[in-house]
Amino acid sequence: MARVALVTGGTRGIGAAVSIALKNAGYTVAANYAGNDEAAAEFKKETGIAVYKWNVGDFDACGEGIKQIEAELGPIDVLVNNAGVTRDAMLHKMSKQQWDDVLNVDLTSVFNMCRHLIDGMRERNFGRIINMTSINGQKGQMGQTNYSAAKAGMIGFTKALAQETAKKGITVNVIAPGYINTEMVAAVPEKVLESIIATIPVGRLGEPEDIARGVVYLAADDAGFITGSTLTINGAQYIAG
Ligand code: CAA
Secondary structure (H helix, E strand, O other): OOOEEEEOOOOOHHHHHHHHHHHHOOOEEEEEEOOOHHHHHHHHHHHOOEEEEOOOOOHHHHHHHHHHHHHHHOOEEEEEEOOOOOOOEOHHHOOHHHHHHHHHHHHHHHHHHHHHHHHHHHHHOOEEEEEEOOHHHHHOOOOEHHHHHHHHHHHHHHHHHHHHHHHHOEEEEEEEEOOEOOHHHHOOOHHHHHHHHOOOOOOOOEOHHHHHHHHHHHHOOOOOOOOOOEEEEOOOOOOOO
8 A cells, every 4th residue: 555645835836846756656645735725726636636724833733634634545654844934034123923933834833743643653663754944944044033943943853853763663854955946935035036046056946846856765665774864955055064
């Protein structure tokens, strides 16, 4: 039987490419989304991938959503914590709401999802957890104290959980994308984005498929020795040690 993979924020941007790549690799995929019904319906129509709506920042909603997917598709063996938002502002202009939104959706969601799935993975002695961090969690980014903090937090979470679960056949890794050709990056002011692209040695934005390839690699059954790692995919914009 095909393994079941759940991708949060899985109907748009990097998440959509990840959902499609996992499907093409033979997984039964469930794509979670939070708000954009139209994009989700279009995605489902085009790909045949099942979509499930809930807010990953809501602990109880995560539990309900997971229960529904497991009842319909089977136990979830692969979790890709991809959902994320930006609320960019310099700290001296940042509201508490902008801070809370990003920390909740980008970081607390990782606890929410893993907490609900970890018991089943431990019982089955198998699991693949892949957390989508960011270059900006590695190097920091002006205008993103909230996002950089949340994304750096995901890296620490991953390293800790990898050690907890190593003996249970569960791997936990992060992928750190650089600037990828998605709506999130398109929202950066044009002049600023031009200056950012000028610092990417490969000379272009990444494509969502560049990241999806990394997810398929880490999700594989025979990737059991890769855990606690950070896979950096950023066109050499920032070379993390
Ligand atoms: N790189 C270089 N310079 C930047 C910058 C960046 N990322 N962000 C802001 N600046 C510079 C601006 O060019 C400007 O410089 P000048 O005064 O010399 O023109 C200065 O900082 C102040 O910027 P603004 O005039 O835009 O100030 P603001 O208060 O109106 O807006 C801001 C600030 C909201 C942070 C806005 O500049 C912005 O959105 N910057 C982009 C921040 C960014 O890089 N976000 C990444 C989003 S993509 C993502 O997060 C995905 C991922 O994982 C990589």
